[in-house]
Amino acid sequence: MWKYMPKVELHLHLDCSLSYEVVRRFVPTITNHDYQTNFVAPAKCRDLAEFLTYTKAPLQLMQTEYGLRQSVSDLARQLQSDHVIYAEIRFAPLLHILMGLSADDVVGIVADEIRRQTQHTHLQMRLILCTLLHFNERQAMITADLVQRFIKDGVVVGFDVAGDEANFALDNQQKSFQALGRVGVALTAHAGEYKGAKNVWNTLTTLYPKRLGHGVRSIEDPALISYLRKHQIHLEVCPTSNIQTGVYSEYRQHPVHKLLQAGVSLGINTDGRALNNTSLCNEYQRLHETFGWSGREFYQCNHNALQAAFIDSDMKAYLSKKLVNT
Numbered sequence: 001m002w003k004y005m006p007k008v009e010l011h012l013h014l015d016c017s018l019s020y021e022v023v024r025r026f027v028p029t030i031t032n033h034d035y036q037t038n039f040v041a042p043a044k045c046r047d048l049a050e051f052l053t054y055t056k057a058p059l060q061l062m063q064t065e066y067g068l069r070q071s072v073s074d075l076a077r078q079l080q081s082d083h084v085i086y087a088e089i090r091f092a093p094l095l096h097i098l099m100g101l102s103a104d105d106v107v108g109i110v111a112d113e114i115r116r117q118t119q120h121t122h123l124q125m126r127l128i129l130c131t132l133l134h135f136n137e138r139q140a141m142i143t144a145d146l147v148q149r150f151i152k153d154g155v156v157v158g159f160d161v162a163g164d165e166a167n168f169a170l171d172n173q174q175k176s177f178q179a180l181g182r183v184g185v186a187l188t189a190h191a192g193e194y195k196g197a198k199n200v201w202n203t204l205t206t207l208y209p210k211r212l213g214h215g216v217r218s219i220e221d222p223a224l225i226s227y228l229r230k231h232q233i234h235l236e237v238c239p240t241s242n243i244q245t246g247v248y249s250e251y252r253q254h255p256v257h258k259l260l261q262a263g264v265s266l267g268i269n270t271d272g273r274a275l276n277n278t279s280l281c282n283e284y285q286r287l288h289e290t291f292g293w294s295g296r297e298f299y300q301c302n303h304n305a306l307q308a309a310f311i312d313s314d315m316k317a318y319l320s321k322k323l324v325n326t
């Protein structure tokens, strides 16, 4: 029903999105059962830490130029079949240097493949580089430096911190966010995914991001909701992912509807198409069935996401016409 609606996705991890088809190209003997066991997280994990263990298998396949290029082209195909017109893909380059590629090689290859895959298509893709909460300050600064050096080529557009919010603090990340914030690089940060509103406040006042990955537990503090509205902080909401990691026990308990009603800018995302075993089409259908959302709400979310995208106003205006015209 929602398949042909043009969509925008801002929160999507490259290493969480390897389809069965592409994994079979790396490991021709893999069965669908083995794929489901190792590349797709269970519908209910014990916690975020257990969920994150499912990135191990895809990361092993993404240590070579071939592996990285195949992962990008596979994801571009999935996005096109979901009628996504604009996507920001994110990944942590330092997780891909185990077999001899340098971090520069890794970013160069992924950015080049993104450019190749989006030529002559209706899909625009950009790249966000991630530091991780368990990284030390040096690793965070190396990632920030990659952003600064690659941003001028036009594919890399921003910086993020991801990882295990339950078990790691922001201390090692602060310097890298400050360095990029000073030179005007667009920033987003995972927060309020697992921990509550207090951690969202802490992230906002320590890292100063313009967007939050998830941020859904902000609903627990009305003053925070006012702040998000006032400062136009956009929430990259990934409903199915939050059920999998145990933040909410079922879809109808997810605060996405309340957040939209409260006037917070938010968009709908998958987080990872394989690990989360979902697509935007599937998320839209579940939102329709659970909260009665239809074209109006989906348009609003896509419009909000486009306004919060890390691209210039000309590109936003160009893509915005595609949202309206269909």
Ligand SMILES: [Zn+2]
Pocket: 011, 013, 162, 190, 213, 271
């Ligand atoms: Zn995420």
